[in-house]
Amino acid sequence: MRVIVTPLHLTTHLTEMVPLCWALRAAGHEVLVVGAPDLAGVSRAAGLNIATVGEPVNMIESGAPYMPRELFPAEALGRRDTEAGRELWRQCAAAFAPEAGQLVDAYLALSASWRPDLVITDSMSLLGWAFGAAAGVPAVLYHCGVAPLLGPFEEQAQLLLEPLRKRLGLPRLPAAAAVLDPCPPSLQAEDAPPGHRVRYVPYNQAGVLPDWALHRDGAPLVCVSFGSILAWSGPRPLRAALDAVAALDGVEVVVTLSAANRELLGAVPEHFRLVEALPLNLFLERCDLIVHHGGTGTGLTAAALGVPQVVLPQWGNGFDFGRRLTEAGAGRSVTDRAGQDDTDALAGVLRTVLHDPAFRGSALRLRAEIEALPSPAATVTLLEELARGTARC
Structure with missing residues (x-):
């Protein structure tokens, strides 16, 4: 099985997906990380091949000028039931939406050449939503931690992605065959899209034990x-x-x-x-x-x-x-x-x-x-069944 993995362009989101990538490789499957050049170092350090698309993003540094220091802590984000909170979550969706239109064609061209059997994409990546839905193979959303994505974030994302959805001829975004959730039930946001539980395995890159x-x-x-x-x-x-x-x-x-x-x-x-x-x-x-x-x-x-x-x-x-x-x-x-x-x-x-x-x-x-949750290795069977078209999700 050939699997493309598309994280959000933050190294911490890639590291959260690394144990699942290792489990796929250990089971004999090919894994290709696809993302911004910023992810290349972390991907290689984890022993994973990567294809870079687009220019360096560095979401933290590039976003710093737009994040006034008086905003922190951004208390409204803790209240999605208030207009201030809803507006901040809408702004988050608006920040992620432009690259979906800018890069999805390049992702699809790479996919057509590499020919994956399955796509696993970060559930916070709107680019991943579009790519996964249009790739022509089963797409799996992966929650990187707590995923409060319903409500204002998804509403705004759907609105902003509507022209792209129509251009790609897709019935809906995202079009996931399954959702994987490594966040334990006790910690996951109540309105997170439900998914198959998978054990969170800590990986914070490698180091020397002092x-x-x-x-x-x-x-x-x-x-x-x-x-x-x-x-x-x-x-x-x-x-x-x-x-x-x-x-x-x-x-x-x-x-x-x-x-x-x-x-x-x-x-x-x-x-x-x-x-x-x-x-x-x-x-x-x-x-x-x-x-x-x-x-x-x-x-x-x-x-x-x-x-x-x-x-x-x-x-x-x-x-x-x-x-x-x-x-x-x-x-x-x-x-x-x-x-x-x-x-x-x-x-x-x-x-x-x-x-x-x-x-x-x-x-x-x-x-x-x-x-007590299923390990990443145990989750590989589900992904294999999805690629064969036999899983019921």
Whole structure:
């Protein structure tokens, strides 16, 4: 079987799909990642072939000038039942729609030459919606984490893609033969399109296990990780988290960040350990708490490893992730700027989640829920049946 995989043009979305790609390769199938040149390095590092289409995108850097710092946290995104929230989700759809019309023909030309038997596309990629529906083979949508895609996002996307749908002669977008969902039921948004559950396997790229991760002195270990969101939000959310963590007594602290974000950060306490390019799944299981921005790659990695979390959501589906995590009892979410900027109050939230064993218990139950789901390897059979036209979805 020959499979084309099309992520959204964010490296974190590709890394979430890598374990499924590995499972397909291990079963003897050919896999070709198709995407922007930005994904080439991550794809090759994961041992996956890639065909690049179009120009470099770098969605984080290119979007930074359009993301005013006062927007963060974008609290309205946590409320899709308000007009402000609906408008922000419409804007998200509007940001993704243009490339669908610009690149779908190039994707289809590549597909006609490579001749896949199946297409797997990121469910947030409107380009993927169009390509998957027009490729002439079964198309599978893959939820990269929490997927609050119904309501205003999909309504606006359908409206903006209507001219393209007509040009391609398609009855509807997307036209999925199946949906794969690696987000456990306890954390998935209630209105996410239903799908076949698949176990989330943490992959945050590869790294070298540091000695400090092997030798703990007994003090609680707190991880702070804010991913690439700082290019949009600026350092304020991370600074707020670090100030609150600094107010905790008797803890070790590890902060993951890029070299660029290190320059933004300024001074930090001497006992904070700053690490660059170190995969979370390499050391996070040894942590007692993680504080992060609600990115579902970060959050699902913590959930899969049974680590309690405090979420300071800034954008997108981070608000849904934080809300569902709180409901599951595996952590807390502080959604408003006032709460995130109140160092004393935030430190109190951290102490509660760190020291109350109920949060660890809920986090371990969440881990068990994830481990009980079908593995990526078990999911390959479904994909094989879809390619043969025998699956009933």
